[in-house]
Amino acid sequence: MQSRKILWLFIGCLFFKFILFDLDWSLNTTFSSFSFPQTYLTKFLLASLLAVPFLYIRSRWYLITVGTLIDLLLIVNLMYFRTYYTSIPWDSYFLAGNLSDFTASVFDSLRWSDLGFPLLTVLFLVLTRKQNLKVTLKEQRRKSLRLLAGCICVPLLALGGIIAYYGGYKKTYEALLTDYQTCGTPIYTIFGSLYYEHVQDKIEYTPQIKKEIEDWLSKHPRRQPLPFQIEARDNCIIILAESFESWVLEKSVEGKEITPNLNRMLKEENVLYAPYVQTQVKGSRSIDGQLLLHTGLLPINYGAYSARFPHHTYYSIDKAFKEKYEGGGTCCMTVDKKVVWNVAIVAQDFGYDKLLDKPYFVLDEKTGPRHRLGDVSFLRQCGEKLATEELFPTGGHTLVQCVTYSGHSPFIIPEESKRISFSDKLPERLRNYMVVANYTDYAIGQFITFLRSQKKFENTMIVITGDHEGFGLTRKPLYEHALGKDIISPERFTPLIVLNSPVHLRYEKVMGQVDLYPTLLDLLGADDYPWRGLGESILSSGKKAFAISPQMEIIGDTVGVSTAEIQHAKDAWRVSDLIISCDYFAHGRTGDKK
Incomplete structure (x- = not known):
């Protein structure tokens, strides 16, 4: 029961980190993203997926490491957004060496609200500090795994149905670029934006594209x-x-x-x-x-x-x-x-x-x-x-x-x-x-x-x-x-x-x-x-x-x-x-x- 409590606290902590990211992003753009069911489904799905390894690693260090990495990822993307009005593109992660030339500009993009992310990590550690992380019986682990499977399958199927209804992920995401220009990242998370960028990279010159341009x-x-x-x-x-x-x-x-x-x-x-x-x-x-x-x-x-x-x-x-x-x-x-x-x-x-x-x-x-x-x-x-x-x-x-x-x-x-x-x-x-x-x-x-x-x-x-x-x-x-x-x-x-x-x-x-x-x-x-x-x-x-x-x-x-x-x-x-x-x-x- 203690392990299961830690598991749900961890999922909840990650979920609210993603929501906090959306709130900060939307304060400077539009809160339209909160009217889409995908906003909540993607975050719950992602938090549940990140919790799966915990059933086998059984280490507090895993929780600390994942929580900290998510904090860093969300904060640096908010910093980038405050100047460029978008999340960090995939190629720009490989240009991170150039940041040594932009140190002052980087720190200039930090806000007090960014402290909310590490504070959520600290709160999680405080709430679980007395919990026992010893290896549980196989039956208990199987029960937790079945619960996690449900937490993953339900939002996954719901998301799949929504995306299929609108003609696939690429079309669904591009529809946002017309009416809700900045909502792609808060709705589908940073990972969803990176995936859309990956799909974009695969565009080839075709007769259809030629016709559209001309x-x-x-x-x-x-x-x-x-x-x-x-x-x-x-x-x-x-x-x-x-x-x-x-x-x-x-x-x-x-x-x-x-x-x-x-x-x-x-x-x-x-x-x-x-x-x-x-x-x-x-x-x-x-x-x-x-x-x-x-x-x-x-x-x-x-x-x-x-x-x-x-x-x-x-x-x-x-x-x-x-x-x-x-x-x-x-x-x-x-x-x-x-x-x-x-x-x-x-x-x-x-x-x-x-x-x-x-x-x-x-x-x-x-x-x-x-x-x-x-x-x-x-x-x-x-x-x-x-x-x-x-x-x-x-x-x-x-x-x-x-x-x-x-x-x-x-x-x-x-x-x-x-x-x-x-x-x-x-x-x-x-x-x-x-x-x-x-x-x-x-x-x-x-x-x-x-x-x-x-x-x-x-x-x-x-x-x-x-x-x-x-x-x-x-x-x-x-x-x-x-x-x-x-x-x-x-x-x-x-x-x-x-x-x-x-x-x-x-x-x-x-x-x-x-x-x-x-x-x-x-x-x-x-x-x-x-x-x-x-x-x-x-x-x-x-x-x-x-x-x-x-x-x-x-x-x-x-x-x-x-x-x-x-x-x-x-x-x-x-x-x-x-x-x-x-x-x-x-x-x-x-x-x-x-």
């Missing part, structure tokens, strides 16, 4: 001729600023301009400025930002495309540039190592001629949680490299991307690097972000000043944008703060700024990151490139003023937009996932010129 592409608006002539620049420099959001621009807080350098540039002639670019990255964050910008594709459903699908075929800004200017060169410069997010593979897939990573720069200014090269020194060294004829030849054609780092969460830079300060009346995280944004603004200002001092850069277009938003689930409490609500934006917008642009434009409507690619194609004069992406250029007169977030939210103005157009934009996420996972372009498809 049906969507055939309905996508075709590019209309622009009402003006584009006088494309010979060169392009892209500054992809870490976690840089739009609301800091043209804003003063406590009488201090956050971004005085960029504010000044926005008033110049030949500037294109779009402040409302809805960020559309998913779990892979920065590398998803590069996918959106360089290929016009949306992130895949699960995991990092650079890890799951290396060496797939892409059309890109870089390849379009080299096709337009035969003999032109492309380069990417970053403070990170090549192994982070498989950047070395991305460089090959996108068509970079050169990738200059961490070893190519002198670490003379450390900033951020990883003590990476600060933006001021990084962009200064980028300027020095670009001043060489080898990397940026005079009279040639060059496209360069510079990926900054200092804006990485938790937004900490050394005291000597700070150029602005704010009172303690404001939330600390908000203050830190504005200080870092001011620092990045200064770095960009110094970089632009240097470029303009060199005659060889006169015919160079400079693109400045952020790779993604910066706050994740911490945005809401900052916006709800008495002072924060007048400062931070409730939306996840990053800016698009183009200096020395062939088109002068202030675009005040909402656009998506996926729209950056076709817009840059137009600005580069590469309008005849066969792949126009899944978005639309903001230079197109028919561009609709809304975007679909990774959580399937409709952001922007949908007045005059049909239900079919909204659904078409939502369907783009699945189509993009199919294009990437099935290596669609390797089959010689470009989806027609649009």
